[in-house]
Amino acid sequence: MTDALHILKVALDVPLDRVFDYRTDKPNTQIGQYVVVPFGARKMIGVVVGISDTTAIESKKLKSIIRLDPEVIFDEQSFKLFQFCSQYYHYPLGQTILSAVPSRLKKLNTKAMAKKYLYRLTPKAIELGVDQLPPRQTILKRIVMALIDATLLDESSLRSISSTWKKSIETLDEMGWIAKEEVTSDDKAYRQAPIPSLNDEQQKAFDEISKTNKTFAAWLLYGITGSGKTEVYIRLIEEALKKEDTQVLVLVPEINLTPQLESRFRSRFEKYTLVTLHSHLTDNERLTHWRLAKEGAAKIVIGTRLSVFTPMPHLSLIIIDEEHDASFKQQEGLRYHARDVAIFRAKSENIPIVMGTATPSLETWFNATKTKDTKKFGFLKLTSRAVDDSALPEIKCIDVAKSKVSKGFSPYLIEAIRDRLHKKEQSLIFINRRGFAPVLLCSSCQWTGRCHRCSSRLVVHLNQKRLRCHHCGHDEKMPQQCPSCGNTDLYPTGLGTQRIEETLKEFFPEARILRVDRDSTKTKEALNDLFLKMKNREIDILIGTQMLSKGHDFPHLSLVGVIDTDQALYSPDFRASERLFSQLMQVSGRAGRANIKGEVYIQTAFPNHPIFEALKTHDYENFANELLKERELAELSPFAFLVLLKAEAHQLTHVMQFLNEAMTKAQNLSTQVTVYNPVRPIMERLKGMERAQLVLQANSRVALQKLLDGWVSYLRENKLGQRVKWVVDVDPLEF
Numbered sequence: 001m002t003d004a005l006h007i008l009k010v011a012l013d014v015p016l017d018r019v020f021d022y023r024t025d026k027p028n029t030q031i032g033q034y035v036v037v038p039f040g041a042r043k044m045i046g047v048v049v050g051i052s053d054t055t056a057i058e059s060k061k062l063k064s065i066i067r068l069d070p071e072v073i074f075d076e077q078s079f080k081l082f083q084f085c086s087q088y089y090h091y092p093l094g095q096t097i098l099s100a101v102p103s104r105l106k107k108l109n110t111k112a113m114a115k116k117y118l119y120r121l122t123p124k125a126i127e128l129g130v131d132q133l134p135p136r137q138t139i140l141k142r143i144v145m146a147l148i149d150a151t152l153l154d155e156s157s158l159r160s161i162s163s164t165w166k167k168s169i170e171t172l173d174e175m176g177w178i179a180k181e182e183v184t185s186d187d188k189a190y191r192q193a194p195i196p197s198l199n200d201e202q203q204k205a206f207d208e209i210s211k212t213n214k215t216f217a218a219w220l221l222y223g224i225t226g227s228g229k230t231e232v233y234i235r236l237i238e239e240a241l242k243k244e245d246t247q248v249l250v251l252v253p254e255i256n257l258t259p260q261l262e263s264r265f266r267s268r269f270e271k272y273t274l275v276t277l278h279s280h281l282t283d284n285e286r287l288t289h290w291r292l293a294k295e296g297a298a299k300i301v302i303g304t305r306l307s308v309f310t311p312m313p314h315l316s317l318i319i320i321d322e323e324h325d326a327s328f329k330q331q332e333g334l335r336y337h338a339r340d341v342a343i344f345r346a347k348s349e350n351i352p353i354v355m356g357t358a359t360p361s362l363e364t365w366f367n368a369t370k371t372k373d374t375k376k377f378g379f380l381k382l383t384s385r386a387v388d389d390s391a392l393p394e395i396k397c398i399d400v401a402k403s404k405v406s407k408g409f410s411p412y413l414i415e416a417i418r419d420r421l422h423k424k425e426q427s428l429i430f431i432n433r434r435g436f437a438p439v440l441l442c443s444s445c446q447w448t449g450r451c452h453r454c455s456s457r458l459v460v461h462l463n464q465k466r467l468r469c470h471h472c473g474h475d476e477k478m479p480q481q482c483p484s485c486g487n488t489d490l491y492p493t494g495l496g497t498q499r500i501e502e503t504l505k506e507f508f509p510e511a512r513i514l515r516v517d518r519d520s521t522k523t524k525e526a527l528n529d530l531f532l533k534m535k536n537r538e539i540d541i542l543i544g545t546q547m548l549s550k551g552h553d554f555p556h557l558s559l560v561g562v563i564d565t566d567q568a569l570y571s572p573d574f575r576a577s578e579r580l581f582s583q584l585m586q587v588s589g590r591a592g593r594a595n596i597k598g599e600v601y602i603q604t605a606f607p608n609h610p611i612f613e614a615l616k617t618h619d620y621e622n623f624a625n626e627l628l629k630e631r632e633l634a635e636l637s638p639f640a641f642l643v644l645l646k647a648e649a650h651q652l653t654h655v656m657q658f659l660n661e662a663m664t665k666a667q668n669l670s671t672q673v674t675v676y677n678p679v680r681p682i683m684e685r686l687k688g689m690e691r692a693q694l695v696l697q698a699n700s701r702v703a704l705q706k707l708l709d710g711w712v713s714y715l716r717e718n719k720l721g722q723r724v725k726w727v728v729d730v731d732p733l734e735f
C-alpha cells in the first residue's frame, strides 16, 4: 500500500485556462497558499487553488513543489471573485489571480520589510512657517505645506510630493522642524477639521443607505459637483465602523487619490487604521497595506481599481467615487471593470455598495432609474451645493463663427480673463485633447508627418523641436523643410497647450501662467505642486487638459474657458458625447467653488448643440434620458451587451483569416448573438502590427456568455493564434 498522495492543483501565470498538478509531502497545505514550482525549465510562482488525492498524471511525470509559503494570500470570498472574473472576462484563472495579488509577492524571495514612520511638524516649525525656509528650496516648501495641510503624512504620501523626499526630511530634521513616529495600527492624531452637520438631502441619503446595511443593495448617489457626496461617504463609513469587525473599501480614480483626499479621510478617522492602495506606492508599501487589509487590521482601504480584489475578511461596505470614470476599466491583461466587479462582490458578500457621481455612466443611470428592479438599485439625489453661498457656475457658449477669433481666442474670453486678472481671481483654460494633437502641416502640398510604424500622425512638440508618435513613442527631429516638396513654410495645425500658452503670454505678459499636460506634469509631485500653487494664488491662468477636470478644489478659480471641443461632438465613438458632457460638467464644477461666482465660456461652432443646452441648465438628467433613447434605437449599451475581439499580426492576411474563422465559428455557435464583420480600427497599424477587430452584440448577457464559453476555447486552440495576437474584451469601453 502506498501513502495517500497529496496533489496540489496550482494556478500559474500562464495563458492556459487550466490548473497544474504537483506533488507535496506537506499534508496540511491550504487553498490560497502560494508555491514555487518547476514549470518546464523554469521556476514559477503559483497559487494553490485545490487539493486532491488523485491526479491524471503518471506518477513518473508528476513533479514536486519546490517551496510552499506559509502565507495564505486569499480567502474563500476572494477566490469566488477570481472565479467570477475569470469566467466573465474569459481570462485564465491563474492569470486572473496573479494579476490581482501585489507584485512583491511574486518575486521569488521576499525580504523582511523596514519599519515605517509617520511625519509631523514640530511646534517650532509651525511657529516659524514656510516663509522662514530658504527661498529656492521648493521641495522643502512643498513638504512643509503638505504637512501643514495634513498634519501627519506617511512615506507614500511624501513620495508623491517628491521622489527626493528623504533628503528633504533629513534637512528638516537637522533644522529641528520635523518629528517622526513609528506606524502602529491605531493611535494616530490627525488634526480635526470642523464637521458640518448634514443638510436634508444628505441626511436622507444617509438614512436610506443605512437602512440597507447587512444586505446587498446598490445605490447611485447622484449629486452635483460640490454637493457633499464625500461627506455622506464619511458618515456612512463612521456608521459602519461603529460595529466591531467591519471593514470598508473606497474605490477612487487614480488621479483623485491625492494626499489631500487621504488626509481628509485620515482626519475624520483618526482612531482607525486606514491604508491606501495605488500605483504610486512601492512594491513593499503595497504589500504592507494589502496585508493589513487581508488580516482585517486596516478598517478602511482607499484604493484605485485593482484594490477591488483586496481580500478583506470583514468587508461590510463598498463606496465608489466618480463611478463614471473610465479609469475603473482595466485596458490590458484582465480587462475588468472595477465598478462591475465591485457590484458582483457586494452581491456575493451581501453588503451595500454606494456609487457617487455628478455624471453617472449611462449604464448606471439606466440601472438606477429605468429598470424595474429598483429594489436592488436605489437612487438618491443631492441637488444643491453643500457650502452656503456657493452656486453652480453660469455657462455660456461663444459662437466662434460670429466672433472674431484670434489665435484660438475670442475677444469675449480674453476680456473675461482680463477681468479676473484685475480682480486677482484665477482662470482655467481647458482644452479637450482626447484624440487631438497638433500636427505639422506643409502649407503648399498638405504633407503631414506620419509615424512609419503606426497609422498615426506625429505630434509637434514645439519646445524640443521634435515630432513624436503618441502611440509608440517614435521620436524624430522636426524637419526644416517639407520632405515632400521642399517648401520651408511648415506650421503646426490646431491648438496644442503650448500654442495656447504662447498666445496667452502675448495677451497678458504680466500674468503668471502655468501649462499642465502630460508632458509638463509627468509626475504626481508636479501635480501636487500645482495644487499648492493654485491654493496660494501663485498662478493666474492655468492651461490644461482632462487631467484637471477631476474633483479638485480651487477656491480662487472663477473662470473656466473651454476651447476646441468640437471634434468630440462628431466622433465615431458612441460614448464620445457622454464623455464630453461629463468632462465639461466636471471642469465647470471647478469654477466658483467657494463664495465667488463662477463662469464658464465654451467656444464652439455649434452653440445650439443639445449637449450645450443641457450644460447651460446643468441638466444631466434630461441629457442622459435623451442619450438613452438614442442608444435604444441604435441597440447599443446599456440596451445591448458587446464583446470586442481585437487581433493583430505582422501580416494583414493572417489577421483577417483569423477573424473570419472566428466570425464563422461565432455564427455557428449562437443565433441570439449578432456577429459583425471584421473591420479595421481607426488606428489600423500600431507599432508595426496590422490590426483588425470584430464585435459581437446581444440583448441577452446570458446568451452572449454562453457563446463566449465555447468561442474563447476555440480561439485558444486555433493554430493561427501562433501568428496572431488577440484579446477578447467583454463590455469594452474603447473600440
Ligand SMILES: Nc1ncnc2c1ncn2[C@@H]1O[C@H](COP(=O)(O)OP(=O)(O)OP(=O)(O)O)[C@@H](O)[C@H]1O
Binding pocket: 196, 197, 198, 199, 202, 223, 224, 225, 226, 227, 228, 229, 230, 231, 232, 358, 386, 387, 388, 551, 552, 589
Ligand atoms: N452639510 C454640509 N454643510 C456645510 N458644508 C458641507 C456640508 N457637506 C459638505 N460640505 C463641504 O462642502 C464642500 C464639498 O463637499 P464634498 O467634497 O463632500 O462634495 P462632493 O460632492 O464630494 O464634491 P466633488 O463634486 O468635488 O466630488 C467641502 O468643502 C465640504 O466640507
Ligand SMILES: [Zn+2]
Binding pocket: 451, 452, 453, 454, 456, 469, 470, 471, 472, 473, 474, 687
Ligand atoms: Zn508610432
